[in-house]
Amino acid sequence: MTYQQRQDTAVIIPARDEEDRIADCLAALAGQSPARVSVVLVVNNTTDRTAERAREAAGKGGMDLTVLDCTLSDGEGVGTARRRGAEHALRHIPHLRYLMTTDADCIVASDWVDRNLAHLQRVDVVCGKVELIEAEADILQSMDREAATLEGTYRALVQDFYARHAPGSADICDTHGEAAGASLAIRREAYLDIGGFAPTICGEDRALVRAVRAAGHRVHHADDVVVRASCRLNGRAAGGMSDALKARIAGADYLIDDCLPPADWLMSHARAMTLGPWPPQVPPRLRLNVRDVPGHIAALKEFTNSGGEDPISKAPVIVAPRTSVAPEWPDDGLAEPRRPGTSGPCTHAARRACSTVTNS
Template identity: 35%
Template structure:
């Protein structure tokens, strides 16, 4: 069985589209009918995230951690207990491609670090050109990249268990996991084949994560374009 983990904290406005995309990926013919189970880890949700998730007929797991590392770990453990051989991770504001799982598994690696794309820059409309230019100049969306995103990550159950899974970190839990995998000698594929499109939202849930990196890029770009202060 293939398992998919999606941590969520008050994501009612996004998670419906995420789960629709995940359903398509799970039904891809090239998976040969292998069962795919999705668990949404409801971390301290006070909105309708749980209702939306259950409308999409996926499993839900409630935790009160406000910690993405703990949430991912809880979902992973639940799926491992159910017999998952492969764990795929994405986020509640991310749209995976129909071939997402197929491409992860085709790489025949212990773990797969995928890249991310952004289809909608409208949350940054006033700085659209600046942030697009920065992203295109500094981000490598190609095989051989060295980016790590919880929104596009896969790992075999064996390799995940070997390194003890996700650390209970409020951010960069994905980076810590991949570092542990590298240290353990795992075969890691750095690939742009498993496609996902993530949100450029301003109200990102994980402080220090991808959303904050975009805001920092805007701030740096604005600082670079401002004229020097008069003496």
């Protein structure tokens, strides 16, 4: 008897006006475990030929592709698109076991599906590593190297701090630590357990990873699961990667990644044993400007070098909104998902950009 493999994996891709990039995105997926994989493309608020180009590419690659064409409201965004794609897969793929997601301007590695599936045999969520499309990376030379170095250094310190002091976060030590929708994979049971992607404009990827950690599911930040993202500056999601890159190229005193809390907040919550799941989300009024980062770097380094003795009195204390404008909402913890209608840098790839500039 010949064994016929069941279709058990869905790859969800949100797309808006992506006629120039969607063919390359789908070509990278074509041939990756085709008997198991169904691709759900959520084309939203689109005025170009994204859907037609996608169908052409799928036909050439022998891909099982479903195109959902929808219009999102002003309060909806990429989180809503991912959620709708997942809902379709859950309803229409009877043997679905795994959900994966990437972006329409991304190129997944040739072993992306297989490596995700291998990790999902022992964990519930796989967070892939986001690199940049090399042919587009020249734009990063316009970034302020000093600012990029400061942000990259502080991020490494914050991640190490979380790995040491936040319950259930030891696994992020010596990993990329990212939680980007450009490369996420999750088991069906875990997805349903936490209610799926939040229907937000931005930040649904980190919100999902925080939720699965809070629910006790196993998360792995896999360095061998790789996707390459575009460096374009005319992005589709408000507060997304392109906005983050533009802020860093402009050379102004920009707000750093919103998963990097002030040093005094980190140390006080570590002392109280109230650090939430990784990655944190910083309330707008507590976000740091890049020029304020040196003091926070010094405070975390002193904390680490002293063996954990809290130098909190020496850390800069943030008590008022910073110099860049950001929307306000209650800040009773760092795990609150971004509300629909608000925006803020979702800077996974900007972080990668900082690392690229620093090391070049």
